[in-house]
Amino acid sequence: MKRSLCKIIAASTGMLRVSATASAAAPAGIICNEEPDSSKIAVASRIIAGLQRDMEVYTDRGSGPFLAAIYDGDGNLVAKMPNTVVIDKCSHNHAEMNTIKAAEEKLGTYDLTPFNLKLYITAEPCAMCIGGIMWSGIKEVYYGVPTQSVEKITGFDEGYKPEWIEQFKKRGIVVYGNIERELGEQALRNYVAKGKTIYQPAREEKN
Ligand SMILES: [Zn+2]
Helix, strand or coil, rough: HHHEEEEEEECCCCEEEECCCCCCCCCCCCCCCCCHHHEEEEEEEEHHEEEHHHHHHHHCCCEEEEEEEEEEECCCCCEEEEEEEHHCCCCCHHHHHHCCCCCCCHHHHCCCCHCCCEEEECCCCCCCCCCCHHCCCCCEEEECCCHHHHHHCCCCCCCCCCCCCHHHHHHHCCCCCCHHHHHHHHHHHHHHHHCCCCCCCCCCCCC
């Protein structure tokens, strides 16, 4: 990414926000915890947009409106899974957890660290999945819709997860967020419009 094409604001939290002015490769609003890399953003945009477009096929089969995929360093798909909480009757079966489990089964290991894997998710991971990702050995995480939008559009509760992106950085895990956000928000709105299941609705605000 050329500095002339984007304005990088280092937030007090240490997180970087990319605000593009003229580059299709660096859409405005993308956040990350490393110096922005336009090639990573371009790859993630292509993959996450594909996942967002695939969403309806999965939700029409009963899956929740979240999809994840793991790719290796050469760009090969290792695993791809939706959220299957409702159809499996298991609260753990979020898209990220299902995809990590599938990758570990495929590779025959509980530690993905040596495989240099990247996780792409249609939405920001919840409190549970942050832990699951951290323990898996995934090296890079790219997500679409931020938690605030997920909760506002769907009513799902994403849990308490302060400074998770900074915590990932401390552990050497790269994070990019808000990739293809609008496409993802529309996919969530489509899910809600169809009257599909919202389990574990958002907490009541108690002041
Ligand atoms: Zn989750």
